[in-house]
Amino acid sequence: xxxxxxxxxxxxxxxxxxxxxxxxxxxxxxSVSWYQxxxxxxxxxxxxxxxxxxxxxxxxxxxxxxxxxSNSRSEMNVSTLELGDSAxxxxxxxxxxxxxxxxxQGTRLTVV
Amino acid sequence: xxxxxxxxxxxxxxxxxxxxxxxxYETRDTxxxxxxxxxxxxxxxxxxxxRNSFDEQNEISGRYxxxxxxxxxxxxxxxxxxxxxxxxxxxxALSDKxxxxxxxxxxxxxxxxxxxxxx
Numbered sequence: 001x002x003x004x005x006x007x008x009x010x011x012x013x014x015x016x017x018x019x020x021x022x023x024x025x026x027x028x029x030x031s032v033s034w035y036q037x038x039x040x041x042x043x044x045x046x047x048x049x050x051x052x053x054x055x056x057x058x059x060x061x062x063x064x065x066x067x068x069x070s071n072s073r074s075e076m077n078v079s080t081l082e083l084g085d086s087a088x089x090x091x092x093x094x095x096x097x098x099x100x101x102x103x104x105q106g107t108r109l110t111v112v
Numbered sequence: 113x114x115x116x117x118x119x120x121x122x123x124x125x126x127x128x129x130x131x132x133x134x135x136x137y138e139t140r141d142t143x144x145x146x147x148x149x150x151x152x153x154x155x156x157x158x159x160x161x162x163r164n165s166f167d168e169q170n171e172i173s174g175r176y177x178x179x180x181x182x183x184x185x186x187x188x189x190x191x192x193x194x195x196x197x198x199x200x201x202x203x204x205a206l207s208d209k210x211x212x213x214x215x216x217x218x219x220x221x222x223x224x225x226x227x228x229x230x231x
Contacts (some may be wrong), residue, residue, distance in 0.1 A: 031217040042224060048217035056218045088155055094217055100147060103157035
C-alpha cells in the first residue's frame with residue numbers, strides 16, 4: 001500500500017512569507033501528526049489531528065497551525081516565516097492496528 | 113512531561129561488530145510505548161521495534177534485539193553483526209498512545225544517535 005506522502009519535498013521561502021505543507025496519510029489512517037526536525041532542537045512534536053480535530057499540540061507559537069480534511073489529508077501552515085523555521089517537517093500517520101506511526105520523507109523548508 | 117535521553121551522540125564501528133544504542137526515558141504514565149526508529153539520509157523515519165510498558169520480555173528479531181528494563185527506565189537497542197547499510201541516525205521514542213488508545217500520534221523523541229559502520 002502507498003506510504004505517507006508529503007509535498008513539496010523542498011521549499012525555499014523568504015522571511016516574512018507564509019508557507020503551506022501537505023501530507024497524505026496511509027489509507028485508513030485517521031491520525032496525522034506533524035514534527036519539526038532541526039539540528040539544534042532535534043525532533044519536536046507540532047500537533048496531531050484525528051478525524052479533523054486537533055487532539056494534541058506541542059509547544060510552538062501560534063504562527064504554526066494545521067488542519068485536517070474529511071479524507072484525512074492534512075496541511076500545516078506557518079505564517080510570518082522566520083529564519084529559525086528552516087527545518088525538515090515530517091508528517092506521520094497512525095492507527096491502532098499496525099502499532100506504530102508511519103512517517104513520510106518530509107518537506108525541507110529553507111527560509112532566507 | 114515525557115522525556116527521552118540518548119546519551120550517545122555518535123558511534124563508529126567496523127562492519128560485523130555488535131553495537132548497542134542506549135535510551136533512557138521519563139514518564140508518569142503507567143501505560144506507555146517505546147519505539148526505535150532509523151533515519152537514513154533520505155529523511156524518512158523507518159520503524160524498527162516497539163515495546164509496551166506492560167511487557168518486559170526482551171526479544172530478538174533478526175539482527176536486532178532490545179533490552180527493556182522498567183526498573184531503570186531504559187530501552188536499549190542492539191544490532192548484531194553490523195553492516196554498512198545500518199549507517200543512519202537512530203531515534204528512541206516514547207508514546208502514551210493518547211486519544212483513547214486509537215493512535216500513536218504524539219511521540220517524544222530522543223536527540224538521536226548517529227551510527228557509522230565502516231567496511
